[in-house]
Amino acid sequence: MIKNTDKPFERMFAVLDYVASSLRAVSTTEISEELKLPLNTTHRIVANLAAQGFLRRVEDVRKIVVGPALIKLMGKTAVSAFRIARRTFILEELVGEIGEQCEIGVVHNNTVIYVDSVRVAEPQALQFDPTVRAPLHCTSTGKVYLSRLPADERGRYVRAMPLNRFTEHTITDADAFLAHLEHARKTGWAKTNEEFVLGLIGCAVPILSPDNVLLACLCVSVPNARVSFEELDKFRDPLERAAKRLADDILSEK
Template sequence: MIKIEQIRVKAAEKTMDILELIAEKPRSFSELIELMDSNKATIYRFITTLEDKGYVYKNQNDCYQLTLKLYSLGKTEIERHDLLGIAKPFLLKLVKEVKESVLISIFSKDTVYYLDKIEWNSALRIVVEPGRTAPLYCVASGKLYLSHFSDNELDDYFNKHPLKSFTGNTITDIYTLKNELVKIRDQGFAIDNEEWEEYLRGVAFPIYDYSNKMVAALSISGVSYRFSEEKIYSIVGEVTKITKKISELLGYVNTDRERGQKI
C-alpha cells in the first residue's frame, strides 16, 4: 500500500513539474524529455493524458502550451481575490462616470479573453460578454498587449496569425500595424476604431502586476456614434490613474517602467 501511494505521489509530482515547465514557455516533446530527465514512453504517457484532459495543446510550432482550463478551475478564487476583487470597485465607479461599458480582459493562446464586464444602463449595449475571446490585432486590449511584444515575438505572432479583415477598418498590413503599436506604446493606451465589429469603438489601458508584467487590460467600449474619439481622449487621464492604482494594489511599484520593447 505504501508503494502504491508513493507511486501516486511521484506521478502527481511529475504531472505538476511538466505543467510548470510548460507554463514558463511552450515546450517541445524532446525538451520535456531532457528537462524531466526521463524516457520517451513516460513523458508521452503524461503529456498525452494532460492533452486528453484539456490542460495542454500542441501549437503550430509542435510545442505544448497551456490551455485556459487551469484558469477556469481557479476562477472562483481569482474572482474572490487579486485582479477582479481589486478592480471591481474601480470598475463600478468608472462605469458611472464614463457612461459606457467597462471590461477587464486577460490574454491566452494569442487571444484576448474577456474576464468581466460591467454594462452601462443604455438601450444600445455592446455584445462582448465575459468568456468571449477576440484576436489580438483588432481590439484595443489586444493591440495594447501586442505593443509589449519584442521583435521576435511579433514576427512569430504575424507568422502564425494572418491579418484577416473583420470590418473595413481592420488593420491587415503588418507595417501599418507595427506603426500603430509604436504609437500605442508611446501614448500608453490603445484604441479600436470599429476594427473588430462595426459601430463598436473601444479604448484599453494596461494593468501590471508585482513583476511589472502586463497581466490584464481595462477597456471601455461603446457604440461609435456615442463613444467618440473626443470622449475617449477626455477620459484618458482619469482612467490612466485608475489602472495605475489597480496595478499598485497588485504589487506594481516601478512607475517609470518602459512600455514594451523596441519594435
C-alpha cells in the same frame, strides 16, 4: 441544504453542506438519514473526506465535524469573494465616472478574454458582450499586449499571425498594423475604431505591476454614435487611475 442527490460528487457536496451547516457534531447515521443515503455509502464518503482533511472525527463521541482543509477552503472562498467584489467596485466606480462599459481583458492562447465587466446602468442599443473571445489584432487589449513585445519578436509574431478581416475597418496589412503597434508602444495605450464590431470603438490601458510587468488591460467599449473616435482620449486619465488601483488589488492576491 442539498438533498436527494444521485451523482457521487453531488453526494459528497451534500455531506459537506450538511456537516458545515450543523451547529454540533453529527453522526454518520444522522447524515445518512437526513440525506436519504445508504449508510454504507455515507460511511465511504465520510471516510474519503476525512482522509482529505475536509471532515474530522471527534473521537470521544464518534461524530463528525468540519475538518481543517474545509475551514481553510471556506476562508479562501470568503477572501476570493471579497477580492472579486472589491475589483467589481473599482470597475463600477469607473463606469459611474465615465458613463461607459468597462472590462478587464487578458490574453490567453493568442486570444483576448474579458475576465470582468461592468455595464452602464441603462444599457444602450449597442454594447460589447464581454463573454466573447476576441482576436488580438482588432482589440485595444490585444494591441496593448502586442505593443509591449520586443520589436523583433513583435514583427515576427505579427507577420505570422492571421490578420483576418471582421469589418471594413480591420487592419489586415502587417506593415500598417506594426506601425499602429509602434504608436501604441510610444503612447502607452491603444484604441480601436470599429475594427471588430461595426459601430463600436474602444481603448485600453495596461494594468502594470510596480516593476512594469503587464498584468492585464483595462478597457472601455462605446458606440461611436455617442462618442467619436477622437473623444476616446478623454477616457485615458480615469482609466489609468483605475488601472493603478486594480494593479494594487491584483497584486494583493499573489
